[in-house]
Amino acid sequence: MKYLHYITLLALVVSCKTTPEKKTDLFALAQNVTGIYEASLPCSDCISIEYQLDLEADSTFVEHITFLGKPDGTYEVHGRWVADTDSVLTLNPGRLAYKIKVNANGTLTIIDAIENHLEQQPAELTRIGSTQKTDAAMLLNDIWVLEAIDQVDITNIEFPRERPRLEFHQGDGKVVGTTGCNQLSGTYTTSANNISFGPLRTTKMACAGNGEARFTQILQETTYFKILDLKLYLLTGSVERLRFRKVD
Template identity: 30%
Template sequence: MKNAIVMSALAITMSLSSCGIFQKESKTDAASSEVITGKKWKLIELNGKPVADKINGKEPFLKLDDNDKRYSASGGCNGIGGSFTLSANNRINFSQGMSTMMACQDMSVEQGLGAVFTAADNYTIKDGILSLNKARMAPLAKFKEVKEVASSKEQALNGTWELDYISGPRIAFDGLYPNRKPTITFDTAAKKANGNSSCNNYNTTIKINGGNLNFGAVATTKMACKGTGESVYFKTLETITNYDIKDNTLHLIMGDIVVMRFHKK
């Protein structure tokens, strides 16, 4: 009888210990999941071999944009891009889209990186290194996060600006915006902008690359607005390709033509 009780107690203890082990492993697995989007990753190893800092004078890299689920990359020659999907257990899949078609002296890294995007089905992160893998085989490629520092020009874009000129419409500026001038507030770290169109509040995403600037789709409140000022404002935002700041004046530019001018509030 005593032996039966002892055996039963041991079985319960082992069962509880086993549960504890599995719970710990589960927590560890969950903790290993790390955000990989919204960062720039520098290619440092390809198929087990180290990759030079620059290939054909360019840094090989990978970026994953969580907003539109698109990736951009370079093996040191052409731009590579397409869509990607993330799922449970660190699963990842790439779908290659269009790329540029330049011929470069060293195409081996680019070709190898293209093959990685075709084959990879999962990723891991350890000690700040992102690995793209196929099943449980050795990593196909390894990347190191690049801490990007915003330029002084990009930092100067932050804050709130008020429109005082817009190109195009035949109606005078004060006629377009008789009661309230449009505003825009930039948050370059979050890659977002918001403001008021003179009628509705709005928000949008931004993409900045040096002096280049592009706005994403605009979401607005739904008040009815008089006149055409709001529609002119949003249509002009869609055309912006770059920007320039002088003192407290912001120029938003289409090609090489200033189409919007703001002053810092």
């Protein structure tokens, strides 16, 4: 009886050891993970680091890194990626490779990087969708008072009457406000965090100083916006031009 019991236990042990391990379906992983992902990272000497990762179906990738607030702060990195086991991707295998975990909720996390060009590894990369684009435009939909031009705080000498103010109306794409002297109105369009202003109309009252002319000219040159900590940054390329604070 003891002998039969021993044989039974041995058979169970052998069957457990020979059970094939569950492996990741690498083909399905590669098919499902393709797309565009992004993260906004803190930056010690700029506004923020805007990071975007494009994973293509042909196993190539492009990283777009923008250091907002720095001249010439935009970079692109091209390479190849492969799907590993355990839902892990390797970018640039064999070179300065680093690994990215594919999370169950569809996000990505950089889990291992060697000499990574980012100051800090993104905690989570989120797949870009229409909801995020709408959210960015909705956050813009408020009243903003100018604080700085070209990263220098404005003064009463430039704007002796009042500080310029913008009020965005996302529903109809209109913007109204003041130049610090005259009333202002016009249109704007957004796509994700890209922004452009249409023709701006102002009243014609004579104004002291050159603040109004600088302000309206920079608005026409604006290409990108970013909202952080109740501050609105309008940029030309990656360079900060105007900084506003939110008002109730």
